[in-house]
Amino acid sequence: MINVVHSNQLSSQSTSELKTELLKRVKGRDTDSLSTKVQYYKNILTPYIEELTQRNPYPVVAEQIPLVLGVWTPVWSTIPFHDTLPGRSREHSYQIFHDDSYYANIARYTPGQNTFWQKLSTKLPAIDLMVMQKYAVRDNKWYIQNVSIEQAFRNREIPLTIEDAENWFSTVVNNKFQLAQEELPQALDLKLDSKTVKKLEKTYLATPHLEHLYIDRDLRIVKTQREASQRPSYTIAIRRQ
Numbered sequence: 001m002i003n004v005v006h007s008n009q010l011s012s013q014s015t016s017e018l019k020t021e022l023l024k025r026v027k028g029r030d031t032d033s034l035s036t037k038v039q040y041y042k043n044i045l046t047p048y049i050e051e052l053t054q055r056n057p058y059p060v061v062a063e064q065i066p067l068v069l070g071v072w073t074p075v076w077s078t079i080p081f082h083d084t085l086p087g088r089s090r091e092h093s094y095q096i097f098h099d100d101s102y103y104a105n106i107a108r109y110t111p112g113q114n115t116f117w118q119k120l121s122t123k124l125p126a127i128d129l130m131v132m133q134k135y136a137v138r139d140n141k142w143y144i145q146n147v148s149i150e151q152a153f154r155n156r157e158i159p160l161t162i163e164d165a166e167n168w169f170s171t172v173v174n175n176k177f178q179l180a181q182e183e184l185p186q187a188l189d190l191k192l193d194s195k196t197v198k199k200l201e202k203t204y205l206a207t208p209h210l211e212h213l214y215i216d217r218d219l220r221i222v223k224t225q226r227e228a229s230q231r232p233s234y235t236i237a238i239r240r241q
Contacts, residue, residue, distance in 0.1 A: 005047055005048075009047070010047055010048065010051045011051065013051075015052070015055050018048060018051060018052055018055075019052070019218075019219055021048065022045070022048045022049070022052070022236065023075065023219075023236070023238070025044060025045060025048065026045070026075055026076035026236055027075075029076060030074075030075060030076045030077065030090055031090075034078060034080055034083075037076070037077075037078045038078055038231075041078060041234055045234075049213060049214070049221055049234070052213070052214040052221060053213040053214055053221070055214070056212070056213065056214045056215065057215075057216055058212075058215050058216070060140065061137050061140050061141060061142055061212075062137050062140070064142075064212055064215050065137065067215055067216065067217060068097045068103075068212075068215065068220070069097045069098070069099055070096075070097060070239060070240075070241050071094055071095070071096050071162050071165075071166070071239070071240045071241035072094070072095040072096075072097075072220060072237040072238065072239055072240060073090075073091075073093055073094060073095070073237060073238060073240050074093055074095065074235050074236065074237045075090070075236055075237065075238055076235070076236045077233065077234070077235040077236070078233045078234050078235075079224065079233040079235060080233070081131075081226075082107070085109040085111065085127060085129065086109065086111045087109045087110040087111040088107050088108070088109050089107065089108040089109070089110060089160070092107065092108035092159060092160040092161075092165075093105075093106070093107040093108070094106045094107070094162060094165045094240065095237060096165060096166060096169055097135075098169070098170075098173070100173070101134050101135055101136060102132060102133070102134055102135075102147075102169075102173050102177070103132075103133055103134075103135055104130050104131065104132045104133070104165075104169045105130070105131045105133075106128065106129070106130045106131075106160075106165045106168070106169065107128070107129055108126055108127075108128050108159075108160040109126065109127040109128070109129060110126045110127075110156045111124070111127070124156070125153040125154055125155065125156060126153070126154050126155070126156035126160075127151060127152075127153060128151065128152045128153075128154055128160055128168070129149070129150070129151050130148075130149070130150040130151070130152075130168065130169065130172070131146065131148075131149050132146070132147050132148040132149070132150065132169070132172065132173075133145060133146050133147060133208075134147050135210075141211075142209075142210040142211065142212075144207065144208045144209070144210050145207065146207075146208070147177065148172065148176065150168075150172055152168070162240060162241055207227075208224055208225065208226050208227075209224060209225040209228075210222060210223075210224050211223045211224075213234075217239065218238060218239050219236070219237070219238060219239075220235075220236070220237045220238075221234070221235070221236055222234070222235045222236075222237065
C-alpha cells in the first residue's frame with residue numbers, strides 16, 4: 001500500500017531526505033500508463049514536489065544555466081512525447097545540454113519487445129530519436145525553440161552510450177546549425193509511419209514552456225507545456241555526466 005503524505009509532514013525533513021524519498025517513490029514507475037502517472041503525480045508526488053519547489057536553491061533562471069549543462073536521464077515523466085514510439089529504453093534516454101545554447105532529448109527505441117515478436121525483432125534495427133532545441137533566458141524565464149528532429153536506424157545489439165549520443169548531437173549541430181538559422185521547415189522528413197510523424201510535427205512546431213521547479217547539481221524537477229492549452233507535464237531527471 002502507498003502511504004500518502006501531506007506537505008506539512010515533510011517540512012521537518014532535510015532536502016537530501018526529500019530527494020531520496022522522491023526518487024524511491026518513482027523508481028520502476030515510469031513504465032506505467034500516462035493516465036496512471038498523472039494520477040500518481042496528483043495523489044502521491046505533489047507534496048514532495050511542492051516542498052522541494054519552496055526550497056529551490058536556484059530560482060533565478062540565469063543561475064540555472066551552468067547547473068543544467070551536461071547529461072541527464074529522465075527517471076519519471078508525464079510527457080506524452082516520450083512514448084510516441086514503442087519500446088523506449090529508459091537506460092538509454094538522455095537530455096544533453098551544451099553551452100552553445102543547444103540541447104537535445106535523445107532516446108533509443110526497440111519496438112517488438114513482447115514475447116510474440118522477440119525472435120523477429122532481434123533482426124530489426126533500433127530507432128534512435130533526437131529532438132533538438134535552442135534555449136535562452138528572457139525575463140527570468142527559459143525560452144525554448146524546437147529546431148530539429150533527427151532519427152537514425154542502428155544495430156539494437158549495440159547500446160546507445162552517452163558518448164554515442166553526445167557525438168551524434170554535436171555532429172548534427174556542427175553540420176546543420178553553424179550558419180545562420182533559416183526558417184524552420186513545416187514538415188518533417190522522417191522514415192516513420194504517417195501517424196507518428198504527425199505527432200512529432202505537433203511537438204516540433206510548438207514553442208514549449210519550461211520551468212525548473214527544483215534544480216541542483218544532481219536533480220531536476222521540470223514542468224513543461226507544449227502550448228498554453230495543454231495539461232502541464234512533469235519530469236524528474238538525474239545527472240548522468
